[in-house]
Amino acid sequence: MGGADGSSANDLPSRVTATTSTPPKRRILADLTPLRTSADYRRLWLGNTISWMGQAMTALAVSLQVYEITRSSFSVGLVGLFSLVPLVAFGLYGGAIADTVDRRRLGLYSALGAAVLSVALAVAAFADYHRVWLLYAVVGLQAVCFALNSPARSAMIPRLLPPEQLPAANALQSLTTTSGMMFGPMLGGFIVGLWGYQAAYLIDAVAFSAALYAMWRLPAMRPDRPDRPDRADRADGADGKRGRASVVDGLRFLATRPNIRMTFFSDMCAMVLAQPRALFPAIAGLWYGGDAKTVGLLVAAPAVGALLGGLFSGWLGRIRRHGLAILLSVAAWGAAVAVFGLTRNLWLGLLFLALAGCADTISMVFRTTMLQAATPDDLRGRLQGVFIVVVAGGPRLGDFLAGTAADLTSPAVAVTGGGIACVAALALLAAVWRGFARYDARTPEA
Missing domain, CATH: 1.20.1250.20 (MFS general substrate transporter like domains)
Structure with a gap:
């Protein structure tokens, strides 16, 4: 299946190897070569950066809303637990699914699920439906979406870039993560204080559109499967039994x-x-x-x-x-x-x-x-x-x-x-x- 730009998975090796002969330049500041050489990677990185900022805003807004409802620091601490348990539980299984299906589809659907959950938070806030159980449930489901999305997205990067550009790409990813952790909560606190929780959740939902667009533009990315009969993951399905085996x-x-x-x-x-x-x-x-x-x-x-x-x-x-x-x-x-x-x-x-x-x-x-x-x-x-x-x-x-x-x-x-x-x-x-x-x-x- 081809992407929106008409390319297919078979185009990837030629697009990657075409840049492998470029010698590394001496530089100190972050290497932006991956953003210049691959339009697919550029869209993916930009979409992830925007959506990560929105997720950091939502994380703070949820913590503030839980405290406003319960007036309990313990209840706020449970937000982290409801996020951690699904993340750990589904982390391995999400990686197994990413190795059996089209990673582009998995990334697209899991990002769409996270966006829908942000919309649900915004709708509840607009309706003045303030229930802590709903916030815990949404946080847990968001963690599941992340556990499915992250392995698929990370596994795509070596298919979009030549090996010598991977350190630069991962350094750019560190900028996404760190800047989101630093500025996302500050922006979230400002927006909640100015317009309320519903504004923060709505902005997060809109921010996901950048990630969705980037995933939609990617070509199909089914995992490469060498002809090795001894491998336990050769089946194309992602049912529970094969997922556990993989x-x-x-x-x-x-x-x-x-x-x-x-x-x-x-x-x-x-x-x-x-x-x-x-x-x-x-x-x-x-x-x-x-x-x-x-x-x-x-x-x-x-x-x-x-x-x-x-x-x-x-x-x-x-x-x-x-x-x-x-x-x-x-x-x-x-x-x-x-x-x-x-x-x-x-x-x-x-x-x-x-x-x-x-x-x-x-x-x-x-x-x-x-x-x-x-x-x-x-x-x-x-x-x-x-x-x-x-x-x-x-x-x-x-x-x-x-x-x-x-x-x-x-x-x-x-x-x-x-x-x-x-x-x-x-x-x-x-x-x-x-x-x-x-x-x-x-x-x-x-």
Whole structure:
């Protein structure tokens, strides 16, 4: 099936390979080459950026509305739980579906579902139907849509761009995510305060039109299936039985690919062992004598660093040793967090948190690039599903671990000890799987 521009899936290899001979240029700012060379990718990135901003607005508006209804911080906290559980539960299955159907259709329908849910929130707000159960239900269904959409969208990128442009594309994706997290809530709070919840939800629904248009213009993207009879995912259907079997097949593939497996392990070292954000409220008062504004600065600092890391990411495309780059950037995260735990000067602490956020962006760019480049096309959806589970669940587990360690010892011990533990665990993993540091993007091996 062709896209709206008349192209077909068979056109993709020729469109991709036509740009592979372009030598990398020396640059510091974010590399915009993927936006210039691929109209499909440009529309997809722009649509995702606009819709991500709208989703961040809605996330804040829902939290504000839940608190207005219940006057309970616990009820607001449940919003995150109702989002996390479906995201983790459907993450793997969404990846399996993305490896059995046309990814363009899956991305289009899941984005349409998310847009309809935003419309439902707007209609309820216009009708003054303020029920917390409805907000929880919509949040959970939105998470399901995201769990189906994200693996499909991510698996499309290597089909739209040549391998040497993947680091630049993932750096651009980091700009989308970080800017949405930073500016979306601010814009959402402004709109809710000025025009009410219904305006924020309605703007989010309209913002989805950009993502829908981008998906509609794409060519059909069925997964490439090499003729391998031993594969458990050769069927074209996506019924429950085959979906579960393909999830297992994806996990089997991951178990036999140490380089890809290390991308997940290294991220867990950072997000589980050295995740200080749950301690920011306590740290703001105990270390800096601050208040809620200080907490806001602590929360914003890693995001600012991540945004700067994305803006000045042009040099990342010249790095070939992606495994070594991941090890160094994750170690930099752990070291920055550890030093943050030792300082009692607010501005110095914010600096080290920003450095940690910058290191996290660099790590994310190379981890995602390795996952895309070293995974066969017919398994990319499932591996992206695992990626969602790790990214969604790792920081929450890190919050629990940090909070427990702080209660048993002190926030300083929890933060500094977590940073040191991150570096130590990473060094141990690198010693066990030494080939990871030698990974070369020119000859990607999973």
